Amino acid sequence: xxxxxxxxxxxxxxxxxxxxxxxxxxxxxxxxxxxxxxxxxxxxxxxxxxxxxxxxxxxxxxxxxxxxxxxxxxxxxxxxxxxxxxxxxxxxxxxxxxxxxxxxxxxxxxxxxxxxxxxxxxxxxxxxxxxxxxxxxxxxxxxxxxxxxxxxxxxxxxxxxxxxxxxxxxxxxxxxxxxxxxxxxxxxxxxxxxxxxxxxxxxxxxxxxxxxxxxxxxxxxxxxxxxxxxxxxxxxxxxxxxxxxx
Numbered sequence: 001x002x003x004x005x006x007x008x009x010x011x012x013x014x015x016x017x018x019x020x021x022x023x024x025x026x027x028x029x030x031x032x033x034x035x036x037x038x039x040x041x042x043x044x045x046x047x048x049x050x051x052x053x054x055x056x057x058x059x060x061x062x063x064x065x066x067x068x069x070x071x072x073x074x075x076x077x078x079x080x081x082x083x084x085x086x087x088x089x090x091x092x093x094x095x096x097x098x099x100x101x102x103x104x105x106x107x108x109x110x111x112x113x114x115x116x117x118x119x120x121x122x123x124x125x126x127x128x129x130x131x132x133x134x135x136x137x138x139x140x141x142x143x144x145x146x147x148x149x150x151x152x153x154x155x156x157x158x159x160x161x162x163x164x165x166x167x168x169x170x171x172x173x174x175x176x177x178x179x180x181x182x183x184x185x186x187x188x189x190x191x192x193x194x195x196x197x198x199x200x201x202x203x204x205x206x207x208x209x210x211x212x213x214x215x216x217x218x219x220x221x222x223x224x225x226x227x228x229x230x231x232x233x234x235x236x237x238x239x240x241x242x243x244x245x246x
Contacts, residue, residue, distance in 0.1 A: 004059065004158050005124050011227060012053045012118070017127035018134050019228040023235050024119045030239050031111050036100070038242035039107045045238065046114045055121050063117045064110060071106045078102035125155045156198060163194045 007013075012020070027042075034042065050060045064071075079087075082098030120128075129151030136143025167190050176186065 004121065006055065006059075006121050007124075008054055008122065010053045010122075012049065012122040014227060015122075015231055016224050016228050017123050017131035019224065019231055020119055020123055021128065021131040021135070023231060024115055026235060026239075027115050028112060030242060031108050031115075034242045036104050036107065039104070039111060041242055042111055042238075043107070043114075046111065046118065049118050050114075053118065053122050055118070060114070060117060060121070063113055067109075067113070071109060074109070075102040075106050078105060120154065125151050128154055152202070156202075159198065160191070160195060164191060167191060167194075 031039065031042065050057070078101040079095070079098040080093040082095050082101055084095035084097035086092075087094040087096050087099055123131075129147055132147035132150050133144055136147050139146070164187075167187060171186065
C-alpha cells in the first residue's frame with residue numbers, strides 16, 4: 001500500500017529527506033521526458049532500489065492494485081482511438097501507434113507510483129513534513145500550512161485504508177454482503193464516522209502539544225552528508241543514460 005513507512009537501516013533510509021524529495025521530483029520529470037526503452041531501464045532500477053531498501057515485494061506492488069482499472073482505461077482509450085495502421089485486421093480501431101502510446105503512458109504512471117512508493121516507504125511522515133516545509137519556506141505561512149497538510153495526508157490516508165479493511169471484514173463476519181446503494185451506505189457511513197473521530201483525536205493532540213499555525217521551527221534538524229551528494233551524482237549519470245542512450 002502506498003504511504004506506509006517501514007523503518008530500516010539501508011542507505012536510502014539514511015539519506016536526507018530533502019534529498020529524497022528533490023530526487024523524486026526530478027525523477028518524475030525524467031519519467032515524462034524518457035521514451036519506452038528509457039522507461040524500461042528506470043523500471044529495472046526502481047526494483048533494485050526496492051531490493052536495496054528491503055521493501056517486501058507484495059507491499060511494494062500492492063500500491064498499484066487500487067488503480068489497475070485506471071491504467072486499463074488509459075491503455076484501451078489510446079489503443080482504440082489513436083489513428084494509424086491497424087494492429088491486426090480482425091480487430092477494428094486497434095492501431096500500432098495506439099498500442100505504443102498506451103504502453104508508454106501506462107508505464108509512466110506505473111513508474112510514478114513506484115518511485116513515490118519508494119519515497120514513502122523510506123521516509124517517515126515527520127521527515128517528509130520537514131522536507132516539504134524546507135522547500136516551501138519562500139511561501140511563508142502558506143507554505144507551512146501546505147507542508148502540514150501533506151504530512152497529515154501521508155499519515156491518515158493509509159489508516160483510512162486499514163479502517164476500510166477492518167469494516168469490510170467485520171461486515172463479512174456478520175454475514176453482510178455488500179452490493180448496490182445499500183451496500184455502499186453500510187460501508188461509507190462507518191468509514192466517515194471513523195474519519196471524523198480520527199480528525200477529532202488529531203485536533204486534541206495538536207492542542208495538547210501547543211501547536212499553533214504560525215510556528216516556523218521544528219524540534220530537530222538534518223544536515224546534508226556525502227551520501228546525499230553521491231545520490232545526486234548517481235541520478236545525474238542515470239538521467240544522462242536515459243536521455244542520451246535510450
